[in-house]
Amino acid sequence: MAKLDERHLDPAVALAMLGDAAPRNPHRQFALKHSDCFIVTDDYGDIRGRGDGLFRDDTRVLSLFRLLIGDTEPSLLGASLSQDNIIFTANLTNLPLTPDGGAPTPQGVIHIERSRLLWDDRMYERIRLSNYSAHDVELPLSVRFEADFRDMFEVRGSTRSKRGRAFDIEIEADHVKMRYEGLDRLERQSTISFSIHPSALAADRADFRLDLQRRDSLSLFIEVGGDHGGTPSRERHRAAAAKARWQMRAKRRHGANVHSSGRVFNDWLSRARADIALLTTDLPTGPYPYAGIPWFSTAFGRDGVISALQMLWLNPGLARGVLSFLAQHQATETSMFSDSQPGKIMHETRKGEMAVLRELPFGRYYGGVDTTPLYIYLATAYAKRTGDLSFIDLLWPSLNEAAAWMENASRQDPCGFVSYARAAETGLANQGWKDSFDAVFHADGRIPKGPIALVEVQGYAYAAYAGLADLAALKGEDAKAAHWQACAESMRISVERHFWMEDRNFYALAIDGEGQPCQVRASNAGHLLYVGLPSPARAQLITDQLLSAAFHTGWGVRTLPDDELPFNPMSYHNGSIWPHDTAICAAGLARYGARDSVVRLMSGTFEAAVHFNMRLPELFCGFTRSPSEAPVAYPVACLPQAWSSGSVFMLIQASLGLEIDGFASEIHVTRPRLPIGIDQVSIRRLSVGNVAVDLHFQRVGDRIVAYLDPRHEGLAPLIVRS
Structure with missing residues (x-):
C-alpha cells in the first residue's frame, strides 16, 4: 500500500516532501495538452524532473529532457505559447564555445529555436539551429533524457514500498526505447526518435556534432511516443501541427464569443477561452473540461460542473457533456474504499498504476x-x-x-x-x-x-x-x-x-x-448568495463583509478574512485568492442587485490577470494590494486551471445582468454594467432556442444600452430592466 498523507491535495505541502525535486514558479512553466497526454517544461523547454515531465494516462513517461550545447545550458532569450495553446517556442543562444583544435565560437551567434506540440499521445519537437557568425561552426549538441514511469501521485509526493520493473533500454541507430512493467502487469514505454542519426547514442543521452555553415541553418526533429512510429521529419511535424490547430479551432468555435472595445481585455478573454479549449477533452460522452495542469489533468466532478456553470450562458454543450459523463459514472453500490453510495456522483477518476492497483481510491472516487x-x-x-x-x-x-x-x-x-x-x-x-x-x-x-x-x-x-x-x-x-x-x-x-x-x-x-x-467567517458564505438562499437583509450583511478590507484584497476575495485565527495569505485555502471563488461570490452579489460591486471585483481580477500574463492561476497569495506591487504567485498552483479560466465569463455575465430563458426563448438583461474602461461588449452567435443572435452592450453617457444586432431583431425577444 502506498503511503499517502491526507494533505496530498495541497500541492505545496505534498511537494515539500520532494525537497530539491519540488517544481519552480508555475509562471515560468509552460504546458501543452492533448487528450490524456500533457507536458510541463520550464521556459528553456527542458524537463528537469522537478514535478514537471511528459505524462500519459497519469504516468510520467519522460522525466528528464534537456538540451545542451557543448555540455552547457544555452542562454535563454525568451519563451512563449501560441495564442491557440498549440505551439510552445523557446528562443535560445549559445554561450562561448571552444572546440578542440578549432576556432572559438563567441557567445550569441547561434540561434536555437525549440518548437514543440502534442498530438495523438506524441510529442513533436523541432530544434532549428541558425549560424549568424562569420565562420562555419561544428556545433556540439546533446539531448539528455530519462523516463522514470512514476505515477502522478508519486510525482506529487506519495511513496511506495514496491514498484514494477524497468527493462534494459533498447538502443537503435536513430531511436531509444525505454520500457517499464508496472505491478498492474501493464507495460508502459517511451521511445525517443531523431531525424538525424546521433554521433553517439546511449541509454540517457544523444550527442550530435552538427556542421553549421555560416549564415545557414538546419533543423533536428525529435519525437517522443509510445513506439517508434517512423522517422521524425519536417513533413510529420507540419502534419501534426496542422491537425492539432484544426482541432483547436473547432473547439473554440463551440458556443458564443465575447468581444469588447478593450484590446488588453480582449487578450484576457482570448487566453481564457483558449485555456478552456485546451483543457477540454472529447470523451465518448461529449466534451469535458479537465481540472488543471499538472496535478489535476483528469475528469473531476466538482471542477467540471463549476466550469460548465461558468460557461453555460455561452456554451451549453459543455454542460451537456459534463452531465452525460457524470451520469454514466454515477455510483451504484456502497464502498468504503471509494466512498461511494448508490446515487452519488463521482469526485475524481484516474488511470495510473496506483489507481489501477487500488493503492489509492482515486481510480473512481466519490469522496x-x-x-x-x-x-x-x-x-x-x-x-x-x-x-x-x-x-x-x-x-x-x-x-x-x-x-x-x-x-x-x-x-x-x-x-x-x-x-x-x-x-x-x-x-x-x-x-x-x-x-x-x-x-x-x-x-x-x-x-x-x-x-x-x-x-x-x-x-x-x-x-x-x-x-x-x-x-x-x-x-x-x-x-x-x-x-x-x-x-x-x-x-x-x-x-x-x-x-x-x-x-x-x-x-x-x-x-x-x-x-x-x-x-x-469564510468566502463559502458567498456561495449561498450565488444560489439565492439568504434573505435580502442577511445577503446585504454578507455582501458588505465580502467587500470589506478583511476579505477583499484589491485583487479578489480571500478564502478567509485576515482577522480569523488561522489566516495565512500563503496557504492553500486559509487566506489565498481563488479566481473561481471570487467569481462565484460576484455572481452572488449580482443576484442581490450589487452589480456595481461586481464591476469592482472584475476590475481587480482583470488587473491580476494582466500581471499573470493573462492566464489566471488556480490560486494566488492573499496579500493586500499595494501601490506599484503585483499579486504574489502561489508556488505550485495549477496553470492553466479550468475554473480559473472560466471565471472571467462568470464575471462578465454577472456584470451584464444577462440570463437566457430557454423555455420562452427570451433574453433577459437586468441593470447591466460594463467593466471599467470598456465602452462596448458584443456577444456573437449567442444561442437562444433554435436561433443564434449577436447581442451588444454600449455605454451611452452614464447608461448601458443593450440591443440586438439589426440583422437579428425579432429573432429572440430581448427584455431589458433598468
Whole structure:
C-alpha cells in the first residue's frame, strides 16, 4: 500500500516532501495538452524532473529532457505559447564555445529555436539551429533524457514500498526505447526518435556534432511516443501541427464569443477561452473540461460542473457533456474504499498504476460531498438555459437517484444537512471544495470532529431541490414537485436557523459532528448568495463583509478574512485568492442587485490577470494590494486551471445582468454594467432556442444600452430592466 498523507491535495505541502525535486514558479512553466497526454517544461523547454515531465494516462513517461550545447545550458532569450495553446517556442543562444583544435565560437551567434506540440499521445519537437557568425561552426549538441514511469501521485509526493520493473533500454541507430512493467502487469514505454542519426547514442543521452555553415541553418526533429512510429521529419511535424490547430479551432468555435472595445481585455478573454479549449477533452460522452495542469489533468466532478456553470450562458454543450459523463459514472453500490453510495456522483477518476492497483481510491472516487447537489443544480440550470427537456428526460432517472442520495444523507444528520465523514483512512479528510487537511476548523483553530456539514453544500442542496421541483412541475409530476419544494424550503430554514451567527452577522463555515458551529467567517458564505438562499437583509450583511478590507484584497476575495485565527495569505485555502471563488461570490452579489460591486471585483481580477500574463492561476497569495506591487504567485498552483479560466465569463455575465430563458426563448438583461474602461461588449452567435443572435452592450453617457444586432431583431425577444 502506498503511503499517502491526507494533505496530498495541497500541492505545496505534498511537494515539500520532494525537497530539491519540488517544481519552480508555475509562471515560468509552460504546458501543452492533448487528450490524456500533457507536458510541463520550464521556459528553456527542458524537463528537469522537478514535478514537471511528459505524462500519459497519469504516468510520467519522460522525466528528464534537456538540451545542451557543448555540455552547457544555452542562454535563454525568451519563451512563449501560441495564442491557440498549440505551439510552445523557446528562443535560445549559445554561450562561448571552444572546440578542440578549432576556432572559438563567441557567445550569441547561434540561434536555437525549440518548437514543440502534442498530438495523438506524441510529442513533436523541432530544434532549428541558425549560424549568424562569420565562420562555419561544428556545433556540439546533446539531448539528455530519462523516463522514470512514476505515477502522478508519486510525482506529487506519495511513496511506495514496491514498484514494477524497468527493462534494459533498447538502443537503435536513430531511436531509444525505454520500457517499464508496472505491478498492474501493464507495460508502459517511451521511445525517443531523431531525424538525424546521433554521433553517439546511449541509454540517457544523444550527442550530435552538427556542421553549421555560416549564415545557414538546419533543423533536428525529435519525437517522443509510445513506439517508434517512423522517422521524425519536417513533413510529420507540419502534419501534426496542422491537425492539432484544426482541432483547436473547432473547439473554440463551440458556443458564443465575447468581444469588447478593450484590446488588453480582449487578450484576457482570448487566453481564457483558449485555456478552456485546451483543457477540454472529447470523451465518448461529449466534451469535458479537465481540472488543471499538472496535478489535476483528469475528469473531476466538482471542477467540471463549476466550469460548465461558468460557461453555460455561452456554451451549453459543455454542460451537456459534463452531465452525460457524470451520469454514466454515477455510483451504484456502497464502498468504503471509494466512498461511494448508490446515487452519488463521482469526485475524481484516474488511470495510473496506483489507481489501477487500488493503492489509492482515486481510480473512481466519490469522496466529494458537494458534487452530487452541484450535478443536479447544473442539470436544472442547463434545462432553464436551453429548454432541452428531451435531454433532461434521459437524465431523469439519474437525477432522481442523486436526489435520493441527498435525502438519505440528510436523514443521517440531526438538522437535516448533507454532511461528510470519510469512510476509509485512504480517502479525503475534507470533502468540500476547500479540501486540504486544515481547511475546516473552529474559531480557536481546532479541527472539528465529523461528520461535517459545510455551509455552501447546504446552499447547493437547496438549489438542487428547488430546481428539481421546477422540472418535476414541467413534467407533470406534481407530487415530486411538491416534495422537492418542501425539501428546499426545509433546507433554507435550517441553514438560516443553525448557521447564522447573530453576533458576527455572517454564516458559520460549518457545523461539526457534535452539532457545534465552526464560528468562522469564510468566502463559502458567498456561495449561498450565488444560489439565492439568504434573505435580502442577511445577503446585504454578507455582501458588505465580502467587500470589506478583511476579505477583499484589491485583487479578489480571500478564502478567509485576515482577522480569523488561522489566516495565512500563503496557504492553500486559509487566506489565498481563488479566481473561481471570487467569481462565484460576484455572481452572488449580482443576484442581490450589487452589480456595481461586481464591476469592482472584475476590475481587480482583470488587473491580476494582466500581471499573470493573462492566464489566471488556480490560486494566488492573499496579500493586500499595494501601490506599484503585483499579486504574489502561489508556488505550485495549477496553470492553466479550468475554473480559473472560466471565471472571467462568470464575471462578465454577472456584470451584464444577462440570463437566457430557454423555455420562452427570451433574453433577459437586468441593470447591466460594463467593466471599467470598456465602452462596448458584443456577444456573437449567442444561442437562444433554435436561433443564434449577436447581442451588444454600449455605454451611452452614464447608461448601458443593450440591443440586438439589426440583422437579428425579432429573432429572440430581448427584455431589458433598468
